[in-house]
Amino acid sequence: MGLVTLTGLVLSSSDVGEFDKRLVILTKESGKVTAFAKGARRPNNPLIAACSPFCFGTFDAFEGRNSYHVSKANISNYFRDLVMDYDKVCLGSYFLEVANFLAVDGADERLRLALLYQSLRALESGKFSHRLLKNIYDLKTWVIDGEYPNVFSCMKCGSKENLTAFSVKHHGMLCDKCENLEAGIKISTSTLYAMQFIVSSSIEKLYTFVLNGETEEELTRILDAYRLNYRSHKYKSEEFL
Numbered sequence: 001m002g003l004v005t006l007t008g009l010v011l012s013s014s015d016v017g018e019f020d021k022r023l024v025i026l027t028k029e030s031g032k033v034t035a036f037a038k039g040a041r042r043p044n045n046p047l048i049a050a051c052s053p054f055c056f057g058t059f060d061a062f063e064g065r066n067s068y069h070v071s072k073a074n075i076s077n078y079f080r081d082l083v084m085d086y087d088k089v090c091l092g093s094y095f096l097e098v099a100n101f102l103a104v105d106g107a108d109e110r111l112r113l114a115l116l117y118q119s120l121r122a123l124e125s126g127k128f129s130h131r132l133l134k135n136i137y138d139l140k141t142w143v144i145d146g147e148y149p150n151v152f153s154c155m156k157c158g159s160k161e162n163l164t165a166f167s168v169k170h171h172g173m174l175c176d177k178c179e180n181l182e183a184g185i186k187i188s189t190s191t192l193y194a195m196q197f198i199v200s201s202s203i204e205k206l207y208t209f210v211l212n213g214e215t216e217e218e219l220t221r222i223l224d225a226y227r228l229n230y231r232s233h234k235y236k237s238e239e240f241l
């Protein structure tokens with residue numbers, strides 16, 4: 001059992017035994033890990049505050065065969081304003097649940113961790129509609145996992161110009177010449193640009209735009225249709241959105 005320092009965000013926390021906590025942490029170093037915090041529920045235990053979902057920081061832990069044992073935590077962001085707001089907690093919990101479901105133990109999950117962190121910061125800031133945040137988070141998650149619609153060229157002829165419709169069936173855009181042949185959803189240039197930006201932007205720059213109501217609605221309609229066809233997993237936290 002070696003002592004390691006993990007940088008990560010607590011995805012979930014549950015009680016075990018009389019005084020302990022079991023955490024799932026998304027880490028920079030080892031992907032998704034399970035970590036036990038012994039005695040964390042005893043009064044005045046220094047680990048108490050660090051054992052809640054949304055806590056981000058460093059965790060000193062002993063590495064066991066399948067899990068870690070946390071000995072010390074240094075939390076740099078508790079997302080305090082977020083956890084005080086019921087609606088933000090609902091969407092934030094959805095972000096955590098999606099990351100928890102898709103992250104792989106021991107894999108390189110640095111991009112997912114960065115996306116999760118930036119998304120929670122954007123949510124906490126209150127500057128973005130929750131609908132837009134969810135759309136950005138979901139689409140970028142699909143990009144990270146390598147399964148996302150092609151928004152840069154026509155799926156039928158490869159043309160990069162006059163992309164006017166979105167086809168769920170073809171996983172992406174159709175140009176004005178191919179559009180008539182296949183049932184596609186009409187898409188405005190602003191919605192197309194928004195999708196192109198989300199797909200290609202770095203995670204640090206992802207939350208630097210807002211959309212007008214009409215564009216936001218169109219983006220939602222398109223991504224909902226895509227979810228319906230390709231993302232069958234039902235997240236528990238989605239019921240509260």
Ligand SMILES: [Zn+2]
Pocket residue numbers: 154155156157158159174175176177178179
């Ligand atoms: Zn075409």
